[in-house]
Amino acid sequence: MIGGRGRGSNLMSLVQEFENDPDIRATLVIAPSEGAPALEWARSQGLATAVISPKPTESYAERLASILGEVNWICLAGYLNLLPAEIIRAFPNRILNIHPALLPKFGGKGMYGLHVHEAVIAAGETRSGCSVHFVTEAYDEGEILAQTSCPVLPNDSPATLAARVLRLEHRLYPEALRIAIERSQS
Numbered sequence: 001m002i003g004g005r006g007r008g009s010n011l012m013s014l015v016q017e018f019e020n021d022p023d024i025r026a027t028l029v030i031a032p033s034e035g036a037p038a039l040e041w042a043r044s045q046g047l048a049t050a051v052i053s054p055k056p057t058e059s060y061a062e063r064l065a066s067i068l069g070e071v072n073w074i075c076l077a078g079y080l081n082l083l084p085a086e087i088i089r090a091f092p093n094r095i096l097n098i099h100p101a102l103l104p105k106f107g108g109k110g111m112y113g114l115h116v117h118e119a120v121i122a123a124g125e126t127r128s129g130c131s132v133h134f135v136t137e138a139y140d141e142g143e144i145l146a147q148t149s150c151p152v153l154p155n156d157s158p159a160t161l162a163a164r165v166l167r168l169e170h171r172l173y174p175e176a177l178r179i180a181i182e183r184s185q186s
């Protein structure tokens with residue numbers, strides 16, 4: 001599931017990582033609005049896509065549930081809304097999110113995009129990174145499954161730090177998905 005203005009770089013890295021994997025296949029990309037640039041890319045890759053607006057919330061859960069029919073795992077990649085509780089209950093420990101900081105620090109409502117990196121720099125952190133966690137009904141609070149870190153350099157701007165962290169994200173997310181799947185099978 002990607003964001004409304006999503007670049008989709010994590011989506012792309014996940015799809016590419018599992019392209020030749022016999023067991024894991026990306027099948028469906030969901031965006032909250034037609035404007036997501038990554039939707040075009042997904043369509044060009046032959047992936048099914050769906051645009052489901054989070055409003056109004058009552059029908060949102062039903063529409064999501066019906067389209068997620070055959071899906072086993074959900075990866076949030078830039079998706080900013082909270083998922084309906086019904087969906088979280090229907091996929092116990094099968095919904096992952098990637099966050100561009102070392103949770104539990106710098107997470108929660110409003111902590112997305114450059115806001116995260118601004119806060120990390122303002123706090124004087126010397127390391128940042130990214131976290132993949134299970135999704136619950138609260139922002140960025142589920143169990144952390146995997147993390148990796150990088151330095152925050154003295155002359156970093158939010159944008160330079162974001163770029164360094166994003167490179168880590170592209171490696172961590174596929175790895176974390178494999179870990180989650182293996183854990184679910186043991």
Ligand code: GRF
Pocket residue numbers: 003006007008009010011077078079098099100113130166169
């Ligand atoms: C990433 O930084 C991710 O950590 C956050 O949203 C951003 C999505 O970027 N949850 P992209 O659309 O995958 O390029």
